[in-house]
Amino acid sequence: MPAPAGTPTRAQVRLKSGRLTDNAQVVFEDEYLREHVTLGYAATVHSHQGVTADTCHAIMTESASRAMAYVAMTRGREHNHAYIYTQRQPRRKRASSEL
Secondary structure (H helix, E strand, C coil): CCCCCCCCCHHHCEEEEECCCCCCEEEEEHHHHHHHCCCCCCCCCHHHCCCCEEEEEEEEECCCCHHHHHHHCCCEEEEEEEEEECCCCCCCCCCHHHC
16 A cells, blocks of 8 residues: 655665754655764763763763762763763953953
8 A cells, every 4th residue: 555645765764964053954764864863862960870872972061969960970881972061151251441
């Protein structure tokens, strides 16, 4: 029985992605997706205690506790990566009278 009209076929599987910095875009299609793309999941450290994945990419603030960092950095079986972001205040320009 044929698929209903409008149903994607195998050749129509595509994923469009864009870069935020310059709005460059790319479309990944069928075979490339099957060979090179895997699903990823985002979760909190608290909900993933005891869960193991092949690779873990942890995004933490500079105020993350030692316990949270430990949990995040022990989830990956093969690789663990930590990305720490800070919320720095912009540098204040000095007035000419302060120089």
